[in-house]
Amino acid sequence: MNIFYWSPFLSQIATISSVTRSAESITNYSKKKHSISIIDSVGEWENYNNLKNINFIKLYKKSFYNNLPKGGFLKSRLSQLIIFVFSFNKLLKLLNKDQPDFLIAHLITSLPILLSSFISKKTKIILRISGLPRLNIFRKLYWKFFSKKIFKVTCPSYTTYKELIRLNIFKKEQLEILYDPIINIREFKERKFDKIDDFLKDKKFILGIGRITRQKNFSLLINAFHKIQKNFPKLLLVILGEGEDKNKILNLISKKNLSNNIYLLGYKKNVYKYLINAECFILSSLWEDPGFVLFEAALSNTPIISSNCRNGPVDIMDNEKNGFLFDNNNVEDLVDKYNQFKLLNEFEVKKKSISAKKYIKKYTIYNHFNKLSSILKIV
Numbered sequence: 477m478n479i480f481y482w483s484p485f486l487s488q489i490a491t492i493s494s495v496t497r498s499a500e501s502i503t504n505y506s507k508k509k510h511s512i513s514i515i516d517s518v519g520e521w522e523n524y525n526n527l528k529n530i531n532f533i534k535l536y537k538k539s540f541y542n543n544l545p546k547g548g549f550l551k552s553r554l555s556q557l558i559i560f561v562f563s564f565n566k567l568l569k570l571l572n573k574d575q576p577d578f579l580i581a582h583l584i585t586s587l588p589i590l591l592s593s594f595i596s597k598k599t600k601i602i603l604r605i606s607g608l609p610r611l612n613i614f615r616k617l618y619w620k621f622f623s624k625k626i627f628k629v630t631c632p633s634y635t636t637y638k639e640l641i642r643l644n645i646f647k648k649e650q651l652e653i654l655y656d657p658i659i660n661i662r663e664f665k666e667r668k669f670d671k672i673d674d675f676l677k678d679k680k681f682i683l684g685i686g687r688i689t690r691q692k693n694f695s696l697l698i699n700a701f702h703k704i705q706k707n708f709p710k711l712l713l714v715i716l717g718e719g720e721d722k723n724k725i726l727n728l729i730s731k732k733n734l735s736n737n738i739y740l741l742g743y744k745k746n747v748y749k750y751l752i753n754a755e756c757f758i759l760s761s762l763w764e765d766p767g768f769v770l771f772e773a774a775l776s777n778t779p780i781i782s783s784n785c786r787n788g789p790v791d792i793m794d795n796e797k798n799g800f801l802f803d804n805n806n807v808e809d810l811v812d813k814y815n816q817f818k819l820l821n822e823f824e825v826k827k828k829s830i831s832a833k834k835y836i837k838k839y840t841i842y843n844h845f846n847k848l849s850s851i852l853k854i855v
Contacts, residue, residue, distance in 0.1 A: 483582035688719030
C-alpha cells in the first residue's frame with residue numbers, strides 16, 4: 477500500500493511529531509511492508525530526512541522555506557498562500573502520477589481537499605484535524621462542499637468528534653476518533669536523564685511550554701506568577717518555546733519587574749528534563765486539542781494545573797482526578813488553584829499524577845497504529 481502524508485509547517489509545532497510518529501508507527505508495527513512518504517512542499521522537512529523507512533518527496537528544486545515570512549497572523553497567512561500557489565500544480569501532478577492509496581492531510585488541508593476533484597478516485601483523502609478547528613463560515617462551507625470527496629475525517633479527541641457531529645458538516649460514518657501518537661516511551665527513557673541547565677539545579681520553578689502566541693496565553697501565566705511570587709519569592713518561572721509574541725511577553729516581564737525570576741529559554745527538543753525537575757506544569761492556553769505537552773507532563777509524573785479551555789484539557793483532567801483545572805483566562809482562579817496544589821500533601825499529589833499517567837496510555841504510538849490501521853484497513 478502507498479500512503480502519503482501532507483503537512484507543510486512554518487515553525488516547530490507538535491504536529492511535526494504527530495506526523496513522523498504516525499508514519500513510523502506503520503513501518504514499525506505493520507506485518508506487511510508499505511510505502512510511506514512525507515511530501516516536502518518547500519523545504520520544511522529537510523532536517524527530518526533521517527527517518528528510517530520513510531520516503532520524502534520534494535516538490536521543489538531548491539528550498540526556500542527559510543525565506544518565507546514568519547511571525548504574526550498576516551505573515552503566516554501569506555506564507556500559507558505562497559505554499560498553496562507554489563504546490564498546486566506540483567502536488568496535482570504527483571498525485572496523478574503516483575496515485576497513492578491514501579493521502580493523509582494535516583496542515584494547509586485546503587489544497588489537497590481542492591485537488592480531490594482532479595485526482596484519481598483510487599486516492600482516498602483523510603482529513604486529519606490536528607487541533608481544535610476554528611470554524612469560520614468560509615471553512616464550514618468549504619468542508620461541506622467537498623465533504624463527498626473526503627474519505628475520513630479523524631478527530632484528536634472525543635469532544636471534537638461530538639462537535640463535528642453537531643455541526644453536521646460530514647456524515648457520521650466519515651468521522652473517526654484517532655488519538656495522536658504522543659507517547660514515545662523509548663524517547664522518554666533516553667531523554668529523562670539529560671542534565672538540566674546549571675542555574676536551575678536545586679531551584680524550585682513552575683514550567684510553561686508552547687509557542688509564544690496568543691493561543692498559549694503566557695501573559696496570563698506571567699500575571700498569575702506575579703501574584704504567586706509575592707508569597708514564594710524564591711520561586712522561578714521557566715517558559716520553553718518561541719513565537720511571534722516573544723517581545724510582547726518580554727515587555728510584560730520587564731514591566732512586572734520579574735526579569736530575575738522568569739526565564740524564556742526558547743525552543744527545546746528535550747522538554748522532559750525540565751518537566752521532571754519542575755514543581756508543576758501550568759498550561760494557560762485559551763484553547764487546545766488535545767494539548768501534547770499535557771501528556772508529556774503526565775508521563776514525567778509532573779503535577780498539572782491547566783485552564784479548562786476547549787477541548788482536550790477538560791477530557792484529560794477528568795474532573796480534576798488527574799490534576800487541577802482553573803477557569804479559562806482567569807488570573808485569580810489560577811492563583812487559587814496553585815495555592816490548592818501547595819496545600820496538598822505528597823500522597824495526594826502523587827495520586828493525581830498516577831491517575832494522569834494511566835489516562836494517557838491510549839495516546840501511545842502503538843495504540844495510534846491500531847486505530848489508524850483499522851481506518852486504512854492494513855495489517
